[in-house]
Amino acid sequence: MKKVFFATRARGFLNHVFKCNEIEFNFIIDNKNIYELNNQKRKILSWIGRSPVFDWLGIIQRINAKNKLGIINGSFNRFLKSDKPYFIYLENPTALYHYKLNRKKSLLGKSNINRYLNDTNLKAIICMSEACCDTFEQVCGNFEGQKKVIYPYVPSNGYVNELQISQRAASSDINLLFISQGIRFLSKGGLEVIDAFKLLCLERDNINLTIVTSIKDVDEKLIDEIREIPKVRLLDFQLSYEEMEDLYSKSSILLQPTSDESFGLTILEGMKAGLPVIATRLYAIPEMVKDGENGFLTNPHWWFFDKNNIPNSKVWNHREQTLYSGKKNDELIQFLYQKISFLDDHRDILNRMSLKSYEIANSSPFSKESIIQSWNSTLKSIENSQ
Known part of the structure; x- marks a missing residue:
């Protein structure tokens, strides 16, 4: 099966996608990178990362995903240093610059975001909602690649009918x-x-x-x-x-x-x-x-x-x-x-x-069937873009 290397930490709900056998790509991710609540260490690092000094310096984190297994790389809310086509699954546009509005306003911040958005390996921004997708350009910047919505996959609740x-x-x-x-x-x-x-x-x-x-x-x-x-x-x-x-x-x-x-x-x-x-x-x-x-x-x-x-x-x-x-x-x-x-x-x-x-x-666009179809078609299009 074709492999997708998921390079970043990811919220627990994404496990439903990662473990879904009906998605025609196998996601590779370190289980230590799955979280629902941040531990104390991550809270401290997050606090440091949101420092106003970093706003002025325009520091935007990119995760290294070079020389990894897989034909595609993926991330949650982060840009990647990637030697393969990659996608970002995005909560809202500000997540790409650490939810800090002033970071995008600095000259260096704006320059870095534009450069990362124009990375030829960044093929798709997959938004969690229409609100994210519709406001992406205004909040983050121009992106020439594929931009679409795939809602979070939440399985049907087996306790009810x-x-x-x-x-x-x-x-x-x-x-x-x-x-x-x-x-x-x-x-x-x-x-x-x-x-x-x-x-x-x-x-x-x-x-x-x-x-x-x-x-x-x-x-x-x-x-x-x-x-x-x-x-x-x-x-x-x-x-x-x-x-x-x-x-x-x-x-x-x-x-x-x-x-x-x-x-x-x-x-x-x-x-x-x-x-x-x-x-x-x-x-x-x-x-x-x-x-x-x-x-x-x-x-x-x-x-x-x-x-x-x-x-x-x-x-x-x-x-x-x-x-x-x-x-x-x-x-x-x-x-x-x-x-x-x-x-x-x-x-x-x-x-x-x-x-x-x-x-x-339990209907489109929130149903399992529609979400799996969206993931399969999107990943295939990224694969074919090479």
């Missing part, structure tokens, strides 16, 4: 689910979720909330407060993929009132289990959640990306004063409270939205 989803919607209890990875509990809307849940519990005794987060990365006093709230289950972000699938299948509604999102993998995973989603219309989220069809959307507290999906420097460069400030948004709290109450009172709509989420998530 349409009958089970309908039975779940008719159940007396409403089980809410909120997931926040890493240190982003505040920026994902965790405080608003907690306050909305407290309001719901004043008048309803059938509402439960499960929070999955990296407990050590959340303020200790806040964790203690959460543990004191009745009917809240707090789980550390160390569940296996199968355990997460089971958790999704036993939930009723996914809450993602985020101000800080480049894709929203949790949303797609929840939809695979037939969960309606109450979220914000930030970046790629409206590509999955159709307001009034399989969930409800509202404006985020902070526009990390603006309404045209361009990074908003007023938030992006001032996160401590915005995303991580701990300031609550009363409108977002009321929105969550009202929409959860509405779905609890109208189980027919909860059922319809649940089934619609399941349908969208």
Whole structure:
């Protein structure tokens, strides 16, 4: 089988692609380079890499992929030093310059990005979303190669089917689910979720909330407060993929009132289990959640990306004063409270939205079949470009 050498670290969700036997290329990657949460060493290196000094120097990381096995090289969010045709699988354009808006503005930074984009071995930018693809030139620069969207491959949830989803919607209890990875509990809307849940519990005794987060990365006093709230289950972000699938299948509604999102993998995973989603219309989220069809959307507290999906420097460069400030948004709290109450009172709509989420998530362009076809055709075109 033809080989693709994947030269960079990669998020855990890409394992589904790497291990898929129906993709006609064999991915070679060191298992040590698969991660979901950064360890302490990586956090320190990431902090150093985002230094303002490096902005001025215009330093853009390129990973060495020369003299490696395979006919194609690949990367996640990074340029490569490659002696073969290569592609980049891209979360959002700013990832190519370390999510630092000022790095692209420096003369050296702009020069380096243009030079790397014009590398004749860089054959394709594969974007995780339409939001990434549509804004690439404006945010990153001109690219003459192939540019397309292949959504993350999330397998169908084996714990659910349409009958089970309908039975779940008719159940007396409403089980809410909120997931926040890493240190982003505040920026994902965790405080608003907690306050909305407290309001719901004043008048309803059938509402439960499960929070999955990296407990050590959340303020200790806040964790203690959460543990004191009745009917809240707090789980550390160390569940296996199968355990997460089971958790999704036993939930009723996914809450993602985020101000800080480049894709929203949790949303797609929840939809695979037939969960309606109450979220914000930030970046790629409206590509999955159709307001009034399989969930409800509202404006985020902070526009990390603006309404045209361009990074908003007023938030992006001032996160401590915005995303991580701990300031609550009363409108977002009321929105969550009202929409959860509405779905609890109208189980027919909860059922319809649940089934619609399941349908969208298991149809093109999110289905296994369409994603495999896209990967096969894209990799073949890169191979033939030599």
